[in-house]
Amino acid sequence: MRTYRLLAACPDRVGIVAKVSNFLATYNGWISEASHHSDNQSGWFFMRYEIRADSLPFDLESFRQAFAPIGREFGMQWQIGDSAQKKRVVLMASRESHCLADLLHRWHSDELDCEISCVIANHDVLRSMVEWHGIPFHHVPVDPADKAPAFAEVSRLVAEHQADVIVLARYMQILPPQLCREFAHRVINIHHSFLPSFIGAKPYHQASLRGVKLIGATSHYVTEELDAGPIIEQDVVRVSHRDSIEEMVRLGRDVEKMVLARGLRYHLEDRVLVHDNKTVVFD
Amino acid sequence: MRTYRLLAACPDRVGIVAKVSNFLATYNGWISEASHHSDNQSGWFFMRYEIRADSLPFDLESFRQAFAPIGREFGMQWQIGDSAQKKRVVLMASRESHCLADLLHRWHSDELDCEISCVIANHDVLRSMVEWHGIPFHHVPVDPADKAPAFAEVSRLVAEHQADVIVLARYMQILPPQLCREFAHRVINIHHSFLPSFIGAKPYHQASLRGVKLIGATSHYVTEELDAGPIIEQDVVRVSHRDSIEEMVRLGRDVEKMVLARGLRYHLEDRVLVHDNKTVVFD
Amino acid sequence: MRTYRLLAACPDRVGIVAKVSNFLATYNGWISEASHHSDNQSGWFFMRYEIRADSLPFDLESFRQAFAPIGREFGMQWQIGDSAQKKRVVLMASRESHCLADLLHRWHSDELDCEISCVIANHDVLRSMVEWHGIPFHHVPVDPADKAPAFAEVSRLVAEHQADVIVLARYMQILPPQLCREFAHRVINIHHSFLPSFIGAKPYHQASLRGVKLIGATSHYVTEELDAGPIIEQDVVRVSHRDSIEEMVRLGRDVEKMVLARGLRYHLEDRVLVHDNKTVVFD
């Protein structure tokens, strides 16, 4: 069922739900899903409505025009999306296949509602897997001595493919600040630890050294500060003294896959709002 | 913060949220929490609003009168409650203390927002623990050959204490149908299995015999059919071949405590709606 | 590191560990992993040793001859395996790809230590995915009116490929008793419920109808009685009233994949002993 998805955030006060739902009822809009959150600490209000597209007399542009006065009245940050307009995803990978293969299979079996425009990788090992899915594969090697040309090419490809969202599926390279800013809250990374534990390199080695009893993974929006962006989703798995670092890496892969896939799904379905470097996820 | 809690369920159609939120906005009602659910299978709509009591010009009775026409218009099953009116809870127990002690401690440390009117037990072993909390303890032994007098006494006590809700904290006796009907959706039981597995007696023995790798517990509303009422909450814990039945019983106790406490908490906060023998829990 | 894996089960008594470990020490066997379990209910003892192959002066056949008297002395059921002899796996599938794709990817990325001899499917939709991995795909349609010819062909293929283990990766057909007996404790099935709940068809529909708050999956050895064989592994995922049956199916797929992959891994590494229709899993 095709829906419009309205996301809005504004300082909390009386009458927001009434105003918005009244607006929708006026046009006979059928709300199929409604979520609200009042954040007591910040005093902000967050909402997400899914409305059956065929119940409204609007296209998106008309909706925007009709809704704009309400947005202004409440000082809202808002957006409206159409479930029929699939987001264009650029996947970035390196050598490790588990996250990439997982996302590709979910897409292939119609579980992820998006287009996968292309895969960009700094190594050429996953080309065959990607191309079997009928998706273009771009090998853009990164020269450690001068990364600028590679990222210029990445930016060019991202622009050429008109990416709506970039997913770092264990890409293992740090994106340049300019790209982070341009795609703010639209680059999703999977970090292989339960952040904020074990920021940076080799988190499983750090975890083994500290002797933790659970290891985890975190999907988050990328910001200029490494591993410090808004967290979308996290999960953990139990480990013990029996698990060597290699076992942790193996167990961790399953958590990474799940956490990245859930994070991406939330993003694709417009379920994530960001405020004060934290997310509201209307799952 | 004192709130009114509005629960409503009705066949789904356009305009319900608008009508209700408009009603609230008309009276300057400040919605602190709003939850909605459209059930596609049944075609029903469920909602729960928490409204700051001090933002409304109403007491409960005036609210009911003002809201009644809306309820009729949409064919709603609805109720309004006041967070300041603590529900009166009667706890029923037998010999085992873990669920009872857990609930008493949560109440004692102000985690459960209710009054505990009394504890009724068919054995006299937990009296001292209960009375330390300043709560009346009634010992009502059940004669297996003739249970009627005991349950007459239970009914009398429940009435005398004006119970809003009865909690079977491992009571181990089956309530008579009459009491189940009178307190429909107001008697909460904890069953020590992951229902519908292992209905009836000795679920840990059944679990051990079947060799399951997880054991669980289920809190549910009691109906006349044994262990078949609407499920409020469930959880599980991992077991292995190393766990004897005694170990399962020990591990299971922690799950039972948690699942019963969460189920009761949802009920006390008016977060549970029942429809078609299933629950909607707005947690 | 190449290891020999010794599995043994016998009635418990004094001196078993001493006798076996002494035997190994006599030949300078380096134990890299040792697991023991005394089952108080049955009075049986279970053990599993991994011994570095290069520390022993034996090949498997010599080991068997040297160990046989000990096995007889204690009335042991025992076996010795060589980690270098990869088990030959026949995967069986139908239309749904998630379990199959998951196992294929784990094998492709060297996570599963086995050979995948072939895939047998009763529909022809997954051929391309399988063949991309370089694995033979056999389409054996099953005529509901006369299943015998199909299962004769399945038996022929299983024999031809010299299968050590058969994995039903959502095969959706019931194997004939003869094949179950021939491959006792060597056919692994994934059932899409938390057994013994929701035996048989459409478990997610049954789960939705009952209103459970967790759904699960179970990997088990196939026996002649449907969904009643020894359970190897189980897991669950939380659901709520928000999850339609379609959502349950989607969430369940991830549990099914994980539970089947873990179950198969345990089997491939000779970590599972079966006794009294229950498993001892030395994970």
Place this chain on the structure above:
Amino acid sequence: MRTYRLLAACPDRVGIVAKVSNFLATYNGWISEASHHSDNQSGWFFMRYEIRADSLPFDLESFRQAFAPIGREFGMQWQIGDSAQKKRVVLMASRESHCLADLLHRWHSDELDCEISCVIANHDVLRSMVEWHGIPFHHVPVDPADKAPAFAEVSRLVAEHQADVIVLARYMQILPPQLCREFAHRVINIHHSFLPSFIGAKPYHQASLRGVKLIGATSHYVTEELDAGPIIEQDVVRVSHRDSIEEMVRLGRDVEKMVLARGLRYHLEDRVLVHDNKTVVFD
């Protein structure tokens, strides 16, 4: 069933299991539980045996004398304990009751196999709860300007009560280095975060600020470096944007209780070995 519990750790080599199990078999020792771990990184071997006391011709002192040569031969760190000698536990608390009440109830219902010698608290609010259990309560206020007298009194009480283990059940004070050293690997603390995340004060506030999706708790042995000692047990619970800091505190309490109780249980049953600031927990 009364058992002797043998714990040993030494550099790994061939023949350890044989030597130890042979020693036991020589004296007709019945092993009821055996656990082994070879740590590939450190090259150390760890073992734990439970032996039925009535199967051995020894008391503990004779066992120690007979086993000593084996310990020397392998350079073992080893200890032997008697399950019948209950460990003496001193609990330390402050104002918050949840961990204390949980441990007291487990002890009261015979779930924790120990003596609770006394409770020491820096506030006087939990006296009645403790004394109801028939356990001495010592109020030792800590003067922030001069903590030395308080800790001198704590040390005196610990000595007087002949404590085997000290449990900081949300004590909220940092023990002096001298006491940490004297009771190395015998002081168990519960930290209300998933260490190493959120070391130090107010971890739930830190967690809320960072927007994590899971919060946790960690039981660990106390060392002189704050929150850096060997981790015994950890667990987590899911949170979301809906959970205020107060809700996190409430949800966290249940994890803290569980994680502390499990950690203490492992310690009481001699299941924990410490090596390189990490634990081997033979659960």
